[in-house]
Amino acid sequence: MQYWLFKTEPDAFSIDDLAAMPEQIEHWDGIRNYQARNFLRDNVKCGDQVFIYHSSCKNVGIVGLAEVVKEGYADHTQFNPDSNYYDPKSSPDNPRWVMVDIQFKQKFSQILPLKLIKSMPEIIEIGLVKKGHRLSIMPVQPAEFEYLLSRCQGTS
DNA sequence: GCCAACGTTGGC
DNA sequence: GCCAACGTTGGC
Numbered sequence: 024m025q026y027w028l029f030k031t032e033p034d035a036f037s038i039d040d041l042a043a044m045p046e047q048i049e050h051w052d053g054i055r056n057y058q059a060r061n062f063l064r065d066n067v068k069c070g071d072q073v074f075i076y077h078s079s080c081k082n083v084g085i086v087g088l089a090e091v092v093k094e095g096y097a098d099h100t101q102f103n104p105d106s107n108y109y110d111p112k113s114s115p116d117n118p119r120w121v122m123v124d125i126q127f128k129q130k131f132s133q134i135l136p137l138k139l140i141k142s143m144p145e146i147i148e149i150g151l152v153k154k155g156h157r158l159s160i161m162p163v164q165p166a167e168f169e170y171l172l173s174r175c176q177g178t179s
Numbered sequence: 180g181c182c183a184a185c186g187t188t189g190g191c
Numbered sequence: 192g193c194c195a196a197c198g199t200t201g202g203c
Binding site: 030032078079083137157159 | 199200201202203
């Protein structure tokens, strides 16, 4: 099993939106970065645990936990000319972009702020604390995941 | 809304 | 294949 962190802008789709979905499952579409795509296509597996992170908002940080329930498949928004994520260079024969489905597991009673994460001496590997890292899908080392999770749940 | 740090594009 | 121009991300 592997651990991940997915970023989302809560104005567009938040942890609460995920929790409100039927069966609390939603497909994670709109990833248009090759490095992130490669993670989704090759490495994100069913049962993997995913931190949900809110970005570009008032309180940025880790807000909850989800689980992968469907592995990489073609992101349908790439074929839709009306979508913001439309990619005319992609074709159904050879889809360029993939997505996975995740299911809500938990919303933490308090957000774990980015500022706090950056101040933790235990946390040095995760892309969040590295300069200029903008990936919207990033792996999390098991030890760092466990530590962050304990900090999230310890406050509840 | 600013701007630094990236990623992508396209001319050559 | 280089690299300048451009677009995007995302914290502040």
